[in-house]
Amino acid sequence: MSDISGFIRQDGKVGIRNHVLVMPTVSCVNGVVNRISREVPEAVCAPHAHGCGRGSPRDLEILFRILSGLIHHPNVGGVVLIGLGCEVSSTSRLLPLLNIAGKKIVVLNVQEDGGSLETARKGTAAARQMLEELKSRPRVPIPWEKIMVAMECGGSDAMSGVTANVALGSVSDWLLAKGATVICGENTEMIGTTDVLARRAKNEQVAAQIKQMIDRAEKLTRDIMGELASLVISPGNMDGGISTIAEKSIGCIFKGGSGTISQVVDYGQPPTEHGLILQDGPGYDGDSMAGLAASGAQLMFFSTGRGTPVGFPVMPVVKVSSNTRVFNAMADDIDINAGVLMEGRELLELRDEMIQRLIRVINGEKTKTEINDMDVFTFMTVHPPF
């Protein structure tokens, strides 16, 4: 008997939520989505700033991959997709890319469906009906092998790499031993760790991909920041006791634990392997969360030292503070305090508490970001708009 439950999708994936997602294909119709959100607060509405105005093959690849990734997301039971009509990622271009067998999707376009208010009215009715239909779907026992947990850090402080990320790492190792998948992104925060990570690769091909990913992140950082590239390790980091870029980066990647790295995936790409996965994605929290969610992570642990309240639509985020001060100062926002490791608490005790919380969150308990509606949906772009 499994200790975790969820919703089995027709494609074999497993959701830990049964959300109705209301998403625009393009920012022009965000107002329609916001209006539906006010009418149907139980639906997960995900306005964003993208969908048109960019034409490079890489940007288009990312755009379609991320929008498809959210529609396909295992925590989503049904979708109300709001299009405009003339945008790059129009519903007519997006729908043929989708494999939505068994998932209800209602498609509306403002240019076809009577304008903004009428489209919002139709979307509201569709979202309400979908919520009603999904209510009757029961949770069923699910195996850990179907769970993918993302590990993220942001708003870090000097203790993030010493307490919170160490705690996340111990949870990662536990998950991997259970047969679950763990995914980490943030390639800029892997700079300086090529040897450490490549040594843990499953095979030479994965090792070469790790090296290539980190080399590219380092080159990009140097190209963009020039002389300031060394600020990736900042004076503030050094005041906090971090001495080198390798020390900072290993403190970041430690959140993925110490397991064998089974695959490197591109930004937003679903892995085909189990185990520990690295994603070639950016360090910026919002962009990184979108990439990890589009890859299929059902939930995320997110460590923070300064205290970031941000969450993500469709993917519950469990916030872990690196210190007790922030845990108390932002009690509304932080789920777990890893600062207790500085106060004599044993790592294994904290890990077990985190696993118990993880199980409750999988089984439906809301995280602070879910309670607070702190979702942000933004994703990486490569070239400027035109």
Place this chain on the structure above:
Amino acid sequence: MIDNILIIHSRDNVGVAVKAIASGEPVVAGGKELFSTLEEIPTSHKVAIRNIEKDEEIIKYGEPVAVSTRKILKGQWVHTHNLESKMWKK
């Protein structure tokens, strides 16, 4: 005794101060007094938990994070004044 450093990995030759430790104050980890500091260790900074030779790797998280530029004694502060990065040297 309440711990005042964290040792992240068993291979590490440095610990991380979880509060400021005065010069000469005992260093405590796992409830045990290990040794006394030879100088002040600021909060969240590293202290050598064994003697480290010149050009020896500084190990934290069980991994090399830097190389020492001089001999560092157990109880000394470990930071940019006595180590160097293997990459991105300024």
